[in-house]
Amino acid sequence: MPTDVHQHIWPTGFIELLRARTTPPYLDGWTLQADGEPPYEVDPADHDITARTRLAATDGLGLALVSLSSPLGIEYLPPAEADPLLAAFHDGALALPAPFGVWASPCLSAPDPEAVERELRRGCAGLQLPATALLDAVGWTRCAPFLDVLTRHGKPLFIHPGAVRPTPDAPPWWPALVPYVHQMHASWFAFRAFGRARHPRLRVCFAALAGLAPLHGERLAIRGGGRGQVDFDAFYETSSYGTRAVDAVVRAVGIDVVVGGSDRPYAPPVIPDLGAAAAVHALRTTNPARLLYGRDRAVSPWRTRPEGSPS
Secondary structure, eight states, X not given: OOEEEEEOOOOHHXXXXXXXXXXXXXXXXXXXXXXXXXXXXXXXXXXXXHHHHHHHHHTTOSEEEEOOOGGGOGGGSOHHHHHHHHHHHHHHHHTOOTTEEEEEOOOSSSOXXXXXXXXXXXXXXXXXXXXXXXXXXXXXXXXHHHHHHHHHHTOOEEEEOOOOOOOTTOOTTHHHHTHXXXXXXXXXXXXXXXXXXXXXXXXXXXXXXXXXXXGGHHHHHHTTSOXXXXXXXXXXXXXXXXXXXXXXXXXXHOGGGEEOOOOBTSSOOOOOOOSOHHHHHIIIIIHXXXXXXXXXXXXXSEEEEETTSOO
């Protein structure tokens, strides 16, 4: 079915808890206050379930996966603050009508893999982690118990930009263009260096084309990191990018590991013009299905085609 692997909806109970807070992240009416981000005027229609359901139908989606907004930093709050917000998000998101599905999110200040397992058993499609949790070997080691749970259940990991530090005098677009991209870059290289060897069967998806990190394959080879083989179980989600960027990533890693995502309501969906209807079908249908449900395990998870070679 046509799938968007990256959307956000705030359930009513989650919104109410954000309004009850007095320190970031919190809502003042419909104005969001979050550390490291300028005040953001939320459009109530963006979180109106009926309106969003109609919008998903207009987009022709059979499945739209929603996730916690990791830049809010909720995962890192003390458990007494994080747990009610996470529960409200999971309960509300799991109650959404078709075509919506849910990525689970954990509390990272007091990691509890059993809590993640409960959310997976309730129907979550997989686990979302902020890229800030996976920037180096220490992060991948700390999160390993979560990833072991995913492997046991055959569910994927979605890596999403996380909270940012305040940057005085920065323009409003700064967080999305500088720290978000840096986080995705670092998490991708850390996955290659530290994550994959520890989790050889984990399916993982990087939001925002991993900040275009796969395009640095030539530099990686020159600097001694090797070009390696394309990891057939590492996927790249397209939100906020258009035809040129998607085409470049396809040339680097192949069409089979690129999946469609929009980041609604923060960005509109973009269907890249890759010159063939089959390519769009792969991005929207075939590849998301392999990300979410896996493939024939008799086939090696590594492509025999080197990165950057013709598809």
